[in-house]
Amino acid sequence: MKQFFNFCAVAVFLFTMLCSCAGNPPKDERELAEKAFADAEGGKDCDRENYLAAEELLNQARAEINNKNYDKAKELFKAVKEKSDAIAKYYREHPDECMTEKDKKGNGEDDGKIKEEDTTSADSSAEPSLDPKNPDMDFQVVHFEYNQYAILEEDLQKVELMAQWMMNFPERVVRIEGHADERGSNDYNLSLGEKRALEVKNKLIQAGIDAARIKIVSYGEELPIDPASNEEAWFKNRRAEFKREN
Amino acid sequence: MSVHFRLITMITVVFACLNLFAQLQVEVKDGAVAEYNMAVSPLAVLDGADAARAAEISSAVEKVLDITGYFKILDKRSFLEKPETAFNAVNFKSWLDVGANGLIKGTLKGKDDIELELAFFDVAKGKEVIKKKYSAKASLAKKSAYRFASEVIKLLTGEEMNFMFSKITFVEKKGDKYALVVTNFDGSGRKELYSTSKTILLPEWSADGQKIFFTSHEKNNPNLYSYDLKSSQIKTVSAYEGLNVSASAYPDNKTIALCLSKDGNSEIYSLDTTTNELKRLTVNSETDTAPSVSPNGQEVVFVSSRSGNPQIYRMSLSDLNKVERLTEQGNYNQDPEYSPDGKKVAFSGRDEKYQFDLFIIDLASRQISRITQNQGKNESPTFSPDSKIIGFSSNRSGKSKLFLSNVSGSRQIAVYSGEGEVLMPSWSPAETN
Numbered sequence: 001m002k003q004f005f006n007f008c009a010v011a012v013f014l015f016t017m018l019c020s021c022a023g024n025p026p027k028d029e030r031e032l033a034e035k036a037f038a039d040a041e042g043g044k045d046c047d048r049e050n051y052l053a054a055e056e057l058l059n060q061a062r063a064e065i066n067n068k069n070y071d072k073a074k075e076l077f078k079a080v081k082e083k084s085d086a087i088a089k090y091y092r093e094h095p096d097e098c099m100t101e102k103d104k105k106g107n108g109e110d111d112g113k114i115k116e117e118d119t120t121s122a123d124s125s126a127e128p129s130l131d132p133k134n135p136d137m138d139f140q141v142v143h144f145e146y147n148q149y150a151i152l153e154e155d156l157q158k159v160e161l162m163a164q165w166m167m168n169f170p171e172r173v174v175r176i177e178g179h180a181d182e183r184g185s186n187d188y189n190l191s192l193g194e195k196r197a198l199e200v201k202n203k204l205i206q207a208g209i210d211a212a213r214i215k216i217v218s219y220g221e222e223l224p225i226d227p228a229s230n231e232e233a234w235f236k237n238r239r240a241e242f243k244r245e246n
Numbered sequence: 247m248s249v250h251f252r253l254i255t256m257i258t259v260v261f262a263c264l265n266l267f268a269q270l271q272v273e274v275k276d277g278a279v280a281e282y283n284m285a286v287s288p289l290a291v292l293d294g295a296d297a298a299r300a301a302e303i304s305s306a307v308e309k310v311l312d313i314t315g316y317f318k319i320l321d322k323r324s325f326l327e328k329p330e331t332a333f334n335a336v337n338f339k340s341w342l343d344v345g346a347n348g349l350i351k352g353t354l355k356g357k358d359d360i361e362l363e364l365a366f367f368d369v370a371k372g373k374e375v376i377k378k379k380y381s382a383k384a385s386l387a388k389k390s391a392y393r394f395a396s397e398v399i400k401l402l403t404g405e406e407m408n409f410m411f412s413k414i415t416f417v418e419k420k421g422d423k424y425a426l427v428v429t430n431f432d433g434s435g436r437k438e439l440y441s442t443s444k445t446i447l448l449p450e451w452s453a454d455g456q457k458i459f460f461t462s463h464e465k466n467n468p469n470l471y472s473y474d475l476k477s478s479q480i481k482t483v484s485a486y487e488g489l490n491v492s493a494s495a496y497p498d499n500k501t502i503a504l505c506l507s508k509d510g511n512s513e514i515y516s517l518d519t520t521t522n523e524l525k526r527l528t529v530n531s532e533t534d535t536a537p538s539v540s541p542n543g544q545e546v547v548f549v550s551s552r553s554g555n556p557q558i559y560r561m562s563l564s565d566l567n568k569v570e571r572l573t574e575q576g577n578y579n580q581d582p583e584y585s586p587d588g589k590k591v592a593f594s595g596r597d598e599k600y601q602f603d604l605f606i607i608d609l610a611s612r613q614i615s616r617i618t619q620n621q622g623k624n625e626s627p628t629f630s631p632d633s634k635i636i637g638f639s640s641n642r643s644g645k646s647k648l649f650l651s652n653v654s655g656s657r658q659i660a661v662y663s664g665e666g667e668v669l670m671p672s673w674s675p676a677e678t679n
């Protein structure tokens with residue numbers, strides 16, 4: 001029996017070692033770096049040296065991922081982000097200098113180059129987190145019937161989930177944004193949007209959340225998710241959304 | 247003999263009728279207007295006057311007459327007589343031949359300082375009826391033409407109209423960019439007062455026409471601001487937590503009615519903008535909003551969903567218990583607006599086809615008349631200061647534009663269409679100078 005325990009301890013030890021050596025691919029760092037680099041594209045011409053350096057770093061980082069040297073990759077991605085942010089900053093502060101000849105002419109004639117874009121759909125494997133223990137839980141949208149502010153039966157659980165999350169993270173303050181569809185006058189829809197936000201707020205209070213932690217604001221019909229004029233769009237637009245205040 | 251006599255009688259009667267018609271000039275029957283054909287001749291351009299300005303003046307006259315719905319403006323291309331023909335040499339036969347009942351012609355002289363002479367002729371009678379000479383800076387040319395047009399309207403219809411001297415404010419929304427805009431009544435002279443990506447909503451004039459109230463989410467809460475047209479300054483008027491919307495001016499030029507939601511849901515309050523003294527006017531667990539104060543400051547019309555869906559109500563401001571419901575038909579009536587003569591209330595309502603249209607309640611008879619039908623979504627009615635014309639937004643031809651209609655709805659024209667959607671128009675008070 002003791003031997004078995006020893007075996008287990010060794011196994012756990014080895015496993016932990018293995019993990020800490022290899023680690024996980026630095027997903028967050030990579031995402032940030034790739035995005036920052038893409039944002040820095042405007043500085044390609046005016047801050048060329050740094051741009052090329054950032055590109056080189058990014059390529060190295062990608063190679064390290066393939067070689068499973070995750071720690072090294074993580075450092076490189078961080079460097080890419082830092083460099084890219086500096087380029088973007090320069091680009092923002094010197095827009096004239098950074099404008100290419102083509103930009104100055106406006107969208108000029110076709111210069112014979114082929115512009116290639118990857119339009120593959122975004123990775124849908126990133127499931128929204130609905131775990132109220134997750135500090136970054138994704139907030140859900142609550143929907144309503146036309147000219148109504150009662151929460152739809154099937155959406156009550158979304159509010160309950162929100163209440164659980166707020167219980168778990170008592171330092172968080174949440175803003176509920178109420179919206180209406182395009183039908184009806186702007187002033188009435190502002191009131192309707194507010195009624196909806198207020199209804200959701202009251203449900204959270206009933207679930208034990210301190211009212212001081214819940215702010216509401218109505219946008220009426222001003223911020224539709226779908227600008228179309230049909231039932232499907234109107235349903236999407238009649239909503240209350242949760243936003244983090246802090 | 248007897249047959250002959252009858253014939254003469256008939257002819258006499260026919261002539262009498264024609265004569266009667268000529269006296270009445272513009273005849274209104276069952277709300278429909280007997281058309282009065284007006285020829286507006288191009289102006290004679292003399293002494294180095296600007297031809298473009300001359301064209302602008304005659305089209306301004308046409309537009310003003312046209313929107314009243316009392317006139318049919320004849321096509322200039324059919325005219326037989328030259329614009330240069332002298333006032334005392336008009337060939338009335340040639341104007342009868344193109345079907346004109348009336349003729350307006352004129353001359354424009356000078357470039358920076360203009361001399362504009364305009365005359366109105368009764369074609370059937372072959373007679374000059376009004377002739378006026380206006381001497382002014384060129385920038386006042388259109389205004390001079392408006393004065394003349396309002397005289398012609400007064401003469402032929404008996405109605406005093408001054409809508410042509412006023413302005414309209416509205417919101418122009420393109421993507422997420424909002425602009426607060428002012429134009430002349432005909433959509434000309436666009437001036438952008440303020441723009442933001444944080445919403446501009448429900449602009450409304452102060453009683454003296456010197457300020458425009460509007461709501462914006464600029465500070466992430468729908469606060470009420472005022473824009474001073476003289477100083478271009480923006481001031482916060484009301485910033486309670488929740489809604490601060492739908493300002494409507496009292497005639498005292500310091501108090502406004504508005505909708506606040508600080509006490510739990512949308513209620514109507516009055517606010518003295520000089521002392522910030524606030525008074526709550528409605529107490530109700532359902533929505534009360536969109537107040538419009540009567541021109542004498544004694545009543546307010548507003549929207550309330552206290553009956554389950556939005557309807558128009560009227561409340562006495564001296565006795566807040568005196569509340570009456572003005573709309574019974576339909577279950578979605580909104581946007582009430584008092585006419586400046588205090589006799590009517592315009593509103594938008596959803597009809598049996600679930601489309602939003604404009605209606606007018608005559609407060610004395612309680613008759614409701616319909617202004618728009620089967621022409622897209624029509625919203626935010628606003629009366630001209632003379633209560634003769636209604637401005638509104640309509641998406642009948644795609645994106646939302648600024649439309650004008652006479653109060654019978656028989657004449658409706660688009661006067662402004664910008665890059666974005668034109669929303670929530672509000673007509674200014676009468677010009678004060």
